[in-house]
Amino acid sequence: MSKDKDVAEINYKRYIRARDNGHKTYLEEADKCLGFYEGEQWSEADRKALEDEGRPALTINKILSTVNTLLGEQTSRRASFQAKILKEGTEQGALAISKLAIAIANINELEYQESEVFKDGVIGGRGFFEVKMDFSDNVQGEISIRAKDPKEVILDPDASAYDPATWNEVITTTWMSLDEIEEKYGPAKRKEIQHRVDLREHFTEDSVSYQSRPGTFGETHGGDDLDEDDKKDVRAVRVVDRQYRRLRSRNYFIDTVTGDERPVPDGWPQEKIAKAKETFGLEIIKKTERQIRWTTSADSVLLKDRWSPYRSFTIIPYFCYWNRGRPFGIVRNLISPQEQHNKLASQELHIVNTTANSGWIVEDDSLTSHTTDELKEEGSKTGLVLSFKKNRTPPQKITANQIPTGIDRVVQLSSNNIKEISGVTDAMLGLESAEVSGVALKSKENRGQVQVQVPMDNLARTRRYLGLKILELIQDFYTEERVIHVTREDQPGNPQEEMIINEVTEEGKILNDVTAGKYDIVVTTVPARDAWRDSQFAELLNMRQAGVQIPAYRVVQYSHLAEKDAIAEEVRNLEGLGQKTPEEQQMMQMQMQMAMQQMQLELQKMSAEIQNIAAQAQLNQAKAVDVANSDEMEMRQIEADMQKEREGYVVRQQLAETQAASSMQGKVLDTKGKILQEQAKASLQPREKETPKSNKEQ
DSSP: HHHHHHHHHHHHHHHHHHHIIIIIHHHHHHHHHHHHHHHHOOOHHHHHHHHHOOOOOOOHHHHHHHHHHHHHHHHTSSSEEEEEEEEOOOOOHHHHHHHHHHHHHTOOOOOOOOHHHHHHHHHHEEEEEEEEEEEESTTTTTTEEEEOOGGGGGEEEOOOOOOHHHHHHHHHEEEEEEHHHHHHHHHHHHHHHHHHHHTTOOOTTTTESSSSSSOSSSSEEESTTSEEEEEOOOOOOEEEEEEEEEEEEEEEEEETTTTEEEEOOTOOHHHHHHHHHHTTTTTEEEEEEEEEEEEEEEETTEEEEOOOOOSSSEEEEEEEEEEEOEEOOSSSGGGHHHHHHHHHHHHHHHHHHHHHHOOEEEETBBBSSSSHHHHHHTTTTTTTTOOOOSSOOOEOOOOOOOOOOTTHHHHHHHHHHHHHHHOHHHHTOOOOOTTSSSSHHHHHHHHHHHHTTHHHHHHHHHHHHHHHHHHHHHHHHHSSSSEEEEEEETTTOEEEEEEEESSEEEEEEEEEEESSSSEEEEEEEEOOOOHHHHHHHHHHHHHHHOOOOHHHEEEEEESOTHHHHHHHHHHHHHHTSSOOOOOHHHHHHHHHHHHHHHHHHHHHHHHHHEEEEEEEEHHHHHHHHHHHHHHHHOOOOOHHHHHHHHHHHHHHHHHHHHHHHHHHHHHHHHHHHHHHHHHHHHHSHHHHHHHHTTTOOO
């Protein structure tokens, strides 16, 4: 028990050190800046002094419009988180992480939380997110993102960098009742705190309050002005929650193939560790590194002291301006010109008021309608009628002192100082005259945005740290299979998309694995929801006017009609693009089949015509070739016939000559033969009388 008390005492001393090294000064400045933003710009002493003198105390709150302009700039630039693969990741895993980050942002209403953090940073110089796991509604845990009161967050006095990863510690503190302590830490802790208070063993009056719940800090929360009975009734106790870095030796799982390493969860028994090694083929090494210790105490009672389950601090800061550990906001530098503006405007009004009732010159006992006292009270009223005695000097109005030359210019100068210091121009405030052209107005707006770019750049840096923190919690705590519902704010009707992360298939594969691999977070800026819808609506109209065939129901979806979804569905049905009944689907299918058949017939007809045209072309080509070749063939045929005739003539001539020669020779032989025969017959027989021969025989 003594050890726990020592740890609690060290925790409280670290809180005192951080509180007294800049945090008290910040609280005073933050309260003053917030008062000026709300319009509380006169001290009670100054206001009372002016009222006693009959002078006005005007409050012309220029800071309100200046800060609201910056808040409007932030509202028009919403953040969107997307995962990018660094090492051994997959596109599927990156897409799953991106959708999961969108779902987490929607559940936590991040746009409103960010607006509150940004406003804290602009006014007081500091704004904080608190990002951690919440197990109140889900036993598996869900990421919780909340805007933390900057007065409850105490920075490390030694911190000099914007990045919380470089800080040694961060402390949050708040007042909690004994009932709240019992609910969160158990009845034993409540009894211990009550016992310490009864024995007067608490540290200071800043740790225990006997009165109604105080603010974050105060000097009257003790019990010096109370009797002993009242001191027994403890109303609130300061709870100091400190996260700090310490060296720790820890076992790590090592994947020998990829080299990836993960810490062995605290509390795992040896059997479970051995099974994990065997199942996944891992090795174990011991490493000494800086890790986060989380200690919570209430006065001298230790409520919690353990290693943090997170790899980084749960606090994500936003600083409007940051200069080596010294953050500040815009309002702090606007206080002096605002006070000057209020005093000059009040003085100018006072001069005008005194001019209206400058006094009268009246002869004694000359007035008949009023007395001099009545004229003193009513002499500046509109419609005053004075009557005086005959032959007496009429009353005369005393000429008032003129407003000093240049006082109006000084008032205008103080107003310009506020614009120059903040960087918020007339163009950003919408105060430019009508004579300024649109191009010049847009240029002035852009120049004004350049001047306020530093707060916006710091906001982008905070968004990146927030995205990395969300990625860390996703990979460390979203390790089991979950069903995530993602609302697509960028689509009409804000449809919901269901996604399962870390889904194990029958083949043993893991779909949408968000734990394996290393990723980075890319933060993109998107317009605000309403401004984005207006721009989409205008672009759709312009595209339709340009002739782009965009369905009319798409235009209705991006409008601001009260029942736009129902109207869009009706327009979609009228255009024939909506959901069909079974009968309509069957009829549409038949129409599609008929249309397909008609198209096929037309295609066949066109194909036949094309083939006919091709055949006719081939025939014509063949005819043209035949015509070209027929003349040549005919000439060759004629030449061949003539050659054949020549050859035939020669052959016939030779044959004729041969036949002629043979015929002559035969005739001679016949004649000789006949002569010989005749001679032979004549020699053997007596000579007969010769008969004449016929012509044929001859």
